[in-house]
Amino acid sequence: MPKGVTVNVCMGTGGIAGGADEVLAAFREELSRNSVEGRVLEKCAVHQVGCRGFCARDVLVDITIDDERTTYQYIRPDMVKRLVSEHIIGGEPVADWMVSDEYHRFHDLQKKIVLADCGTIDPEDIEAYIDAGGYRAITEVLESRTPAEVIDEVRRSGLRGRGGAGFPTGQKWELCAANEADRRYIICNADEGDPGAFMDRSVIEGNPHSVIEGMLIGAYAVGSDSGYVYIRAEYPLAVDRLRLALDQARAKGFLGPDILNSGFSFDIKIKLGAGAFVCGEETALIASIEGERGMPRAKPPYPADKGLWGKPTIINNVETWANLPPIINNGADWYAGIGSEKSKGTKVFALTGKIRNTGLIEVPMGISLRDIIFDIGGGIEGGRLLKAVQTGGPSGGCIPQQHIDLAMDYDNLLAVGSMMGSGGMVVLDESDCMVNIARFFLEFTQAESCGKCTPCRLGTKRLLEILTRITEGEGRKGDIELLEDLAGDVRDTSLCGLGMSAPNPVLSTIRYFRHEYEAHIHDKHCPAKVCRKLLTFFIREDLCVGCGMCRKACPTGAADGKPKAPHHIDTSSCVKCGACYDVCKFKAVLKE
Amino acid sequence: MAGLATVFGSGAMSNSVAEIERTDALFVIGSNTTENHPIIALRMKQAVRNGAKLIVADPRTIPLVKFAHLHLRHRPGTDITLLNTIMHVIVREGLEDREFIEARTTDFETFQKNLENFTPEYGEKITGVPARDIIEAARIYATAGRAGIYYTMGITQHSMGTDNVISLANLALLTGNIGREATGVNPLRGQNNVQGCCDMGCSPNVFPGYQSLTDPEVRERFEEVWGTRLPDKIGLTASEMIEAMLAGSLKGLYVMGENPAMSDPNTTHTLEAFRKLDFLVVQDIFLTETAELADVVLPAASFAEKDGTFTNSERRVQMVRKALSTPGRAKDDLWILGNLTARMGFNHVFESIRALGYKVPEDNDAKQTIMTPEQAFLEAGLLWPGIRGMTYQRLKNGGIQWPCPSQGHPGTPYLFRDSFPVGRPAFRSITPTESDELVDSDYPYVLTTGRILFQYHTGSMTRRSKALETVAPCPFIEINHRDAALLEILDEDPVTVTSRRGTISLIARVGDRVGPGVVFIPFHYREAAANLLTNNALDPICKIAEAKVCAVRIDKVGPTA
Amino acid sequence: MISLTIDGREVSVFEGTSVLEAARILEIDIPTLCHDPRLKPFGGCRLCIVEIRGMARPVTACTTPAIGGMVVTTTSERLYRLRRTIIELLLSDHPNDCMVCARAGDCTLQEQAYFYKLRLNRFTGEMRDHDRVDANPFIKREMNKCILCGLCVRVCDEVQGVNAIDFAFRGFNARVTPPFEKDLDCEFCGQCVAVCPTGALTGKVWAGEARQKDVKMTDTVCSYCGCGCNITLHTVRDRVVRITSRPDTHNRGWLCAKGRFGYEFINHPDRLKTPLIRRKKGGNLEPAAWEDAFDLIAGQFTRIKEESGPDALGGLASARCTNEENYVFQKFFRAVIGTNNIDHCARY
Ligand SMILES: Cc1cc2nc3c(=O)[nH]c(=O)nc-3n(C[C@H](O)[C@H](O)[C@H](O)COP(=O)(O)O)c2cc1C
Numbered sequence A: 001m002p003k004g005v006t007v008n009v010c011m012g013t014g015g016i017a018g019g020a021d022e023v024l025a026a027f028r029e030e031l032s033r034n035s036v037e038g039r040v041l042e043k044c045a046v047h048q049v050g051c052r053g054f055c056a057r058d059v060l061v062d063i064t065i066d067d068e069r070t071t072y073q074y075i076r077p078d079m080v081k082r083l084v085s086e087h088i089i090g091g092e093p094v095a096d097w098m099v100s101d102e103y104h105r106f107h108d109l110q111k112k113i114v115l116a117d118c119g120t121i122d123p124e125d126i127e128a129y130i131d132a133g134g135y136r137a138i139t140e141v142l143e144s145r146t147p148a149e150v151i152d153e154v155r156r157s158g159l160r161g162r163g164g165a166g167f168p169t170g171q172k173w174e175l176c177a178a179n180e181a182d183r184r185y186i187i188c189n190a191d192e193g194d195p196g197a198f199m200d201r202s203v204i205e206g207n208p209h210s211v212i213e214g215m216l217i218g219a220y221a222v223g224s225d226s227g228y229v230y231i232r233a234e235y236p237l238a239v240d241r242l243r244l245a246l247d248q249a250r251a252k253g254f255l256g257p258d259i260l261n262s263g264f265s266f267d268i269k270i271k272l273g274a275g276a277f278v279c280g281e282e283t284a285l286i287a288s289i290e291g292e293r294g295m296p297r298a299k300p301p302y303p304a305d306k307g308l309w310g311k312p313t314i315i316n317n318v319e320t321w322a323n324l325p326p327i328i329n330n331g332a333d334w335y336a337g338i339g340s341e342k343s344k345g346t347k348v349f350a351l352t353g354k355i356r357n358t359g360l361i362e363v364p365m366g367i368s369l370r371d372i373i374f375d376i377g378g379g380i381e382g383g384r385l386l387k388a389v390q391t392g393g394p395s396g397g398c399i400p401q402q403h404i405d406l407a408m409d410y411d412n413l414l415a416v417g418s419m420m421g422s423g424g425m426v427v428l429d430e431s432d433c434m435v436n437i438a439r440f441f442l443e444f445t446q447a448e449s450c451g452k453c454t455p456c457r458l459g460t461k462r463l464l465e466i467l468t469r470i471t472e473g474e475g476r477k478g479d480i481e482l483l484e485d486l487a488g489d490v491r492d493t494s495l496c497g498l499g500m501s502a503p504n505p506v507l508s509t510i511r512y513f514r515h516e517y518e519a520h521i522h523d524k525h526c527p528a529k530v531c532r533k534l535l536t537f538f539i540r541e542d543l544c545v546g547c548g549m550c551r552k553a554c555p556t557g558a559a560d561g562k563p564k565a566p567h568h569i570d571t572s573s574c575v576k577c578g579a580c581y582d583v584c585k586f587k588a589v590l591k592e
Numbered sequence B: 001m002a003g004l005a006t007v008f009g010s011g012a013m014s015n016s017v018a019e020i021e022r023t024d025a026l027f028v029i030g031s032n033t034t035e036n037h038p039i040i041a042l043r044m045k046q047a048v049r050n051g052a053k054l055i056v057a058d059p060r061t062i063p064l065v066k067f068a069h070l071h072l073r074h075r076p077g078t079d080i081t082l083l084n085t086i087m088h089v090i091v092r093e094g095l096e097d098r099e100f101i102e103a104r105t106t107d108f109e110t111f112q113k114n115l116e117n118f119t120p121e122y123g124e125k126i127t128g129v130p131a132r133d134i135i136e137a138a139r140i141y142a143t144a145g146r147a148g149i150y151y152t153m154g155i156t157q158h159s160m161g162t163d164n165v166i167s168l169a170n171l172a173l174l175t176g177n178i179g180r181e182a183t184g185v186n187p188l189r190g191q192n193n194v195q196g197c198c199d200m201g202c203s204p205n206v207f208p209g210y211q212s213l214t215d216p217e218v219r220e221r222f223e224e225v226w227g228t229r230l231p232d233k234i235g236l237t238a239s240e241m242i243e244a245m246l247a248g249s250l251k252g253l254y255v256m257g258e259n260p261a262m263s264d265p266n267t268t269h270t271l272e273a274f275r276k277l278d279f280l281v282v283q284d285i286f287l288t289e290t291a292e293l294a295d296v297v298l299p300a301a302s303f304a305e306k307d308g309t310f311t312n313s314e315r316r317v318q319m320v321r322k323a324l325s326t327p328g329r330a331k332d333d334l335w336i337l338g339n340l341t342a343r344m345g346f347n348h349v350f351e352s353i354r355a356l357g358y359k360v361p362e363d364n365d366a367k368q369t370i371m372t373p374e375q376a377f378l379e380a381g382l383l384w385p386g387i388r389g390m391t392y393q394r395l396k397n398g399g400i401q402w403p404c405p406s407q408g409h410p411g412t413p414y415l416f417r418d419s420f421p422v423g424r425p426a427f428r429s430i431t432p433t434e435s436d437e438l439v440d441s442d443y444p445y446v447l448t449t450g451r452i453l454f455q456y457h458t459g460s461m462t463r464r465s466k467a468l469e470t471v472a473p474c475p476f477i478e479i480n481h482r483d484a485a486l487l488e489i490l491d492e493d494p495v496t497v498t499s500r501r502g503t504i505s506l507i508a509r510v511g512d513r514v515g516p517g518v519v520f521i522p523f524h525y526r527e528a529a530a531n532l533l534t535n536n537a538l539d540p541i542c543k544i545a546e547a548k549v550c551a552v553r554i555d556k557v558g559p560t561a
Numbered sequence C: 001m002i003s004l005t006i007d008g009r010e011v012s013v014f015e016g017t018s019v020l021e022a023a024r025i026l027e028i029d030i031p032t033l034c035h036d037p038r039l040k041p042f043g044g045c046r047l048c049i050v051e052i053r054g055m056a057r058p059v060t061a062c063t064t065p066a067i068g069g070m071v072v073t074t075t076s077e078r079l080y081r082l083r084r085t086i087i088e089l090l091l092s093d094h095p096n097d098c099m100v101c102a103r104a105g106d107c108t109l110q111e112q113a114y115f116y117k118l119r120l121n122r123f124t125g126e127m128r129d130h131d132r133v134d135a136n137p138f139i140k141r142e143m144n145k146c147i148l149c150g151l152c153v154r155v156c157d158e159v160q161g162v163n164a165i166d167f168a169f170r171g172f173n174a175r176v177t178p179p180f181e182k183d184l185d186c187e188f189c190g191q192c193v194a195v196c197p198t199g200a201l202t203g204k205v206w207a208g209e210a211r212q213k214d215v216k217m218t219d220t221v222c223s224y225c226g227c228g229c230n231i232t233l234h235t236v237r238d239r240v241v242r243i244t245s246r247p248d249t250h251n252r253g254w255l256c257a258k259g260r261f262g263y264e265f266i267n268h269p270d271r272l273k274t275p276l277i278r279r280k281k282g283g284n285l286e287p288a289a290w291e292d293a294f295d296l297i298a299g300q301f302t303r304i305k306e307e308s309g310p311d312a313l314g315g316l317a318s319a320r321c322t323n324e325e326n327y328v329f330q331k332f333f334r335a336v337i338g339t340n341n342i343d344h345c346a347r348y
Helices: A012-019 A020-033 A038-040 A078-088 A101-108 A127-131 A136-144 A149-156 A169-177 A199-206 A208-222 A236-252 A283-291 A317-329 A332-336 A370-378 A409-416 A434-448 A454-471 A479-493 A495-500 A504-522 A551-555 A581-584 B002-008 B018-021 B040-051 B064-065 B079-092 B098-104 B108-115 B122-128 B131-143 B161-175 B196-199 B216-226 B236-246 B265-274 B335-345 B351-355 B375-382 B468-472 B481-487 C019-025 C077-092 C106-113 C151-159 C191-195 C257-261 C288-306 C323-337
Strands: A005-010 A044-048 A063-064 A066-072 A185-190 A226-231 A267-273 A311-318 A346-353 A359-364 A386-391 A397-400 A426-427 A537-539 A589-591 B025-029 B053-057 B069-074 B147-151 B182-189 B252-255 B279-284 B296-299 B308-311 B317-318 B445-450 B474-478 B493-498 B504-509 B519-520 B551-555 C002-006 C009-011 C049-052 C069-074 C139-141 C167-168 C176-177 C201-203 C216-221 C229-234 C237-245 C276-278 C286-287 C313-317 C342-344
Touching: A005 A020, A012 A236, A020 A044, A044 C237, A063 A078, A063 B161, A078 A504, A078 A589, A101 A370, A101 B474, A127 A236, A127 B445, A136 A208, A136 A317, A149 A169, A149 A208, A149 A317, A149 A332, A169 A208, A169 A311, A169 C288, A185 A199, A185 A208, A185 A317, A199 A208, A199 A236, A199 A317, A199 A346, A208 A226, A208 A236, A208 A311, A208 A317, A226 A236, A226 A283, A236 A267, A267 A283, A283 A311, A283 A551, A311 A317, A317 A332, A332 C077, A332 C276, A346 A370, A346 B551, A359 A434, A370 A386, A370 C019, A386 A434, A397 A504, A434 A504, A434 C106, A454 A479, A454 A495, A454 A504, A454 C077, A479 A495, A479 B252, A537 A581, A581 A589, B002 B161, B002 B182, B018 B040, B018 C342, B025 B131, B040 B053, B040 B064, B040 C151, B053 B064, B053 B131, B053 C191, B069 B131, B069 B375, B079 B108, B079 B131, B079 B161, B079 C151, B122 B131, B131 B161, B147 B161, B161 B182, B196 B308, B196 C342, B216 B375, B236 B265, B236 C313, B252 B468, B252 C288, B252 C323, B279 C049, B279 C288, B296 C288, B308 B375, B317 C216, B335 C288, B335 C323, B375 C323, B468 B474, B468 B519, B468 C257, B474 B481, B481 B504, B481 B551, C019 C049, C019 C069, C049 C106, C069 C106, C077 C106, C151 C167, C151 C191, C191 C201, C237 C257, C288 C313, C313 C323, C323 C342
Parallel strands: A005 A044, A185 A226, A185 A311, A226 A267, A346 A426, B025 B053, B025 B147, B053 B069, B147 B182, B252 B279, B252 C313, B279 B296, B445 B519, B474 B504, C002 C069, C313 C342
Antiparallel strands: A005 A063, A063 A066, A346 A359, A386 A397, A386 A426, A537 A589, B296 C276, B308 B317, B445 B551, B474 B519, B493 B504, B493 B551, C002 C009, C049 C069, C139 C201, C167 C176, C216 C229, C229 C237, C276 C286
16 A cells, blocks of 8 residues: 655746646546545645746656656646546556656756755745755754854855855855944845846745745844845746745744744845846845835945945845755755865756757756756757857857866856856857847847946947847948957946946857858858848749748748749848748748 | 024024034924025935934925924914923923033023923914824924024014014023034024125114114214214114004105015005105115105116125125126116215215224225225124124135134134023023914914915016916915815815905915915915915014914805806 | 055045045046036946956946055056047937037036047947927926936935936936926926036026127125025126036035026016106106206105104115125114114014
């Protein structure tokens, strides 16, 4: 007889989008309708759990019987019946639907610290967190450590900020604690404005208490009684779960006055952001909490000296906070043993682009790009060639294929002209135009510039205009040098990290792919065949069957021909919209 | 002003405007500072930003209230009760400054007794301010390290105006908030040179520098310098002059640059007095309502057309410089007065000063009677030590605050540091009196008058600015929405307002700037002159008329819905 | 006190002093567009960047607190190039219509463009186009000329406490505007106009008036309320064309709507230009010569004094006239007429 049956349904935002709600309901219904408990003589528990990263395969479901776990992928509600009858009742796993080897390879090289419990515990239940060892760290800290000892532990762990800049966390706390002040503040930066990034969201959705516990440890270490989580309003599920978690923590006495009878008091408020990229920048975020327009303020003074309401303030990223309970529980030496020389621990990345296994991964610092892309990521889709990896979000840089063996850590990334950023990782293949990639990112940063400082407001605009004209075949001689000059000046004179790093995509693509720029400007040619205005569309007569689809799709009448006879495209009236290319079922339309 | 002068011996702002930023608590009463003294108000706002607590006592929700920690919306005319109640709380809670009281004041015991009945509950009944607010105000003011009091016409233009001012002085003495930086009792002056005009002796009882003309020694000195015998009988105040004109005993009047026919309360009464005059001379830059009544109108220079000095609210004497020539045949005022002096046969203007050994610039022959501004200034300094140390040369860079008795003296940002001119000021027990005119069933609303930001005084300057006129083109009456509802008056409705003295028509502004039972009208507009309604009952001591309180009736114009 | 080195020269300053302030003590000129010592530092224009030993990138002098032992360089080839790029970027989105701009000759941006010899611009591109009609009668807002230095926003907040305007929108579309892009509706103190470094904010009342040529400046005192603000009259021949206020005075350059914009009365056609005499009671006031006016006054005053004594005469002095005039006026009544019937209407 089985000892226990547990069904875990992945209910991160990705899972829910894939229909996890219905799957969960279907399990509950199916189990009770069949009185399964009676038939397996054990309690069947159905849990929602957070995201485990492999969102491409959602909805993922674990069925665990007597500690024997089987994971299923692509589960729809109509499949639940069979899972219950065959696997739970019948004891025979449904082999057709089980995850493939790829799922395991996706996980094998990962090392999960922050995401360890994401996907296994119910984020809406504080007991699940406590059962998994949660709130043990803060209890121990309050009972037996001085604030200085905590700071020292964090410093020795080598933890660096996961929000982008990689500033040593222990050092930041030390600076803050050293200030004379009647009040200090703790902030968790959960703004996560990078397009395509969802590391922080997943942590809060999957294990909100780990962030709260991290903040408690930080608050105790620097002597703060008041914290904020600044989280974007576009993360409704994360906000709900965080709110619930705060209520539960308060009810359990982990937040509020005199926590665990230690005399230490701390509470956390949620502050919703309105979705501005720049509000993730710490000083802009602080301004936003203060009720001002989210515009960055000049540093120095740094927040650790003069932050929220002018008081010393610690601001750390979600992932940084979530690293703290494990560091306290396992010790600084354990943590410092993971990762590379100057970058310790793990880093969560959002892996996207031209890669088979898109999703959320947590890997030890120092892992090579090759391992990430070809092992965890399963390689490039469609068998095309890897061209570059873009890291660091919109203001990061592109790492060319030749650096595939680069060990991923803060310093190496900077050295090759990119950065860690918050953990965005976009894989680019030979069908990506690097000029266009740079233009794409500039479009984002210039639209998100707050407008406060001249170089960022106008410099990014002018950079974008030059890039746009290059991709449209209007590039001029000298444009590359002009881009380099202006990008450098914008980087050197901008007020905040947004403007300082906005030129990165331009500079790094020029550095490694100058020839692509030159081809655009001098030969009016886009090597990746992406920039439409530089392409010529034509029809290969031998492949064309004269189906007429291109003729119907063409907005200008440039694609024309008699039915059943090969068609052709009149280049003088072609506006290069690409409609013919997209509709042709016979791959007869070509672009050059 | 008389009130302050009686208590301390000097009646000007005790402290400076710049000090306001360093104050810990501000008590602003009867002053719509942001609209009437916009630049002084900037300092108040800065003080609040710097952490000071601001208490505003005003029947209206004036714009400054937005920055205040506490708004005491007392009924018009109940200032004394309010202040006595505040002082009652201070004494009851032992927050008074014993050391200061003992070292620098007298008569505290009787004063203290007088406060006994002014409990916060009693105060609430009379003033309408909740007792707990009164208590809080008392605590804020009394416990602040440095607390300043600021007031204007809302305090003085009452039949008990002098008592109001004395009460404020009591409050400052009680807590030792006088004679130190960023404290004090500070009347903010309504017009650019009220201070200078007072300083220069344009009052019926004092010579320049507030020197009593009944003091023989003082008078002798003036007689010596001016080279003539001087009258020793105290003259008539402006309001007494109106009565004397009506009585026929004052027959000739010379008005220089004022417009009493519009600015004085009870206009009908004032006009009647002016019409009774035998002979009226008005010297001005525009044909004002008063000039229209004159027998002779003399065209004078605007401030931009002459040299001289103005003294601002904080006793700062500053240079006024000529930038333009006077239009047409207009002349500057000193030229006019000099010529008249000659016509009146007084030809020895400079003789006596010369005789005293002072150099008078050469271009004046003995017969010349026109003084240059600089000569006039130096002569005034000869007679009043307060400005004796000032010269035009020294005033060039931003002016100097009097007293400045000698050339090396830097001027005085705040008064009474070491002593008061009266020695030890006495606490004076003040018993509240009621406003001269109270509401009744015929005139059920209390009218209070004042200024607005975009207009100034009787409008002779501002109403000639197209831009200012565009944003503040017409007279209005502020009515509380509760009263408006009872009267079925909507915002922007035309209404008439009637007092025992007259009726005017204007537009209603319905809202909650004034409390129920109170209405407000700005007095800038001749087409609906608020002073047709106001009461000319006088304060018995300083003879200021009660422009701030009278009873009116409001009628909706046209068919009622 | 702490001491630091700027361009090889040592200076001692109080803690909390910015690098910019320290440099100004040494009279080292660092260009700025968004700085005003009366307002909190902003660090937006980036023109005041300097190099500090030990810091990787240039920092703005206005926002960086001086620290003991700091070694600062304010001019270098690199800084020159960076500053020049900043001005060039600003000009790439500026109408550059100085010919017809109210601020020509008195514009910080123009001055900087001249200093950095920016004739051609490497960055041509889209220009903002958010000109709009604003109905208020005081302040002209030409927002295409705005360089977003934020001085107006800050003065309205930090000094006036009105917050009538703020930044809105992002990136290239960022602009300074009243709420919801409505017409400006505020106290119209014009503090924003006073601090604007370009022609973005100007006074409507002085639009079209002389800018520089033939303008005479006279420092004097405002004639409205008892604040006694220092003002500078800009006059051309005998006309006031504008009023400003110097920042180094007790009112710190701040004025109100009346003081700054309400000067039309000075040159108003209604000004009295000739003496008027009413030759008989009930008659009209008619123009007269000064001699006739004086004769009449002296005659009547003498008659009344002889018939009814000096106390039948009285004088009302003026809170608008100068000290000197008031002094002479009361002296006239006391010494010449012989009465103390002298007072003024505003004895408050
Ligand atoms: C334009 C910009 C956007 C940023 N967005 C984020 C963000 O979304 N989340 C975050 O944690 N840090 C963000 N940062 C970094 C923060 O400024 C700050 O360095 C970080 O919150 C510090 O936390 P850490 O030390 O834990 O990394 C951003 C920085 C810049 C310049």
